[in-house]
Amino acid sequence: MFDAEYRMPEALPALPDDAEDSHPRCLEMAETMRDLFAAAGGVRSRDLIGAGFTWAEIVEFRDAAAKRANAASVREIHSRPDMVPDLIAKACTPLPHRPPLPRDTSETQALLVDWGRYCTARAALVLDPWAGQRERCLTVLASYLDRLPIFPAIRQTVIRKVETSLPEASQ
Structure with a gap:
């Protein structure tokens, strides 16, 4: 009756947005999104499924993982003045x-x-x-x-x- 990969929403822990306290699958999805974007120029749901994520994980972590992937990919460079x-x-x-x-x-x-x-x-x-x-x-x-x-x-x-x-x- 239930799919083995389906998780009940009430069983999921409520975690804060800090990187140290994020769900490991969310962090893994963010890194996968960065890799997929670098390789293909975009991230599709089927690419995430191919990478081993379930639909439930995609629905649950997609926004937070995309936000993390974007933040990790943008790097500000401030050059020091020349001496x-x-x-x-x-x-x-x-x-x-x-x-x-x-x-x-x-x-x-x-x-x-x-x-x-x-x-x-x-x-x-x-x-x-x-x-x-x-x-x-x-x-x-x-x-x-x-x-x-x-x-x-x-x-x-x-x-x-x-x-x-x-x-x-x-x-």
Whole structure:
């Protein structure tokens, strides 16, 4: 008369929403949902049944498990501001998508354009090292650094370190 996998609602424990106190099957369903979503781009009831969950478990835990899966999948990333060694390292090996950004600096379009100009000048210098190109590279870097809220001494330190890392230019 009763299906072996059917559980009576009054027999279920009432558990709080804290992760430590959640039902183990709810936590397992949340992880399964994350895996299914990563693999297929969505989660269907038949996928959960195929993963070994019963209809009763799906009805009972679906909303809480989906909420947990979503919370576990979203990750906020806060990057720390670049310190002087970071400024030097990023200027010595420039990447267009990773501009040096010290504290109190936000990525503006003007900053990104200047950083892109420096990356382009640096790439041109690597391909064809000559004295004019080397000077242009340092001038464009100085222009970018002028936009940052850093002390002039730090600006000069970064330029000196980058100058020593540049390829030697032919006359």
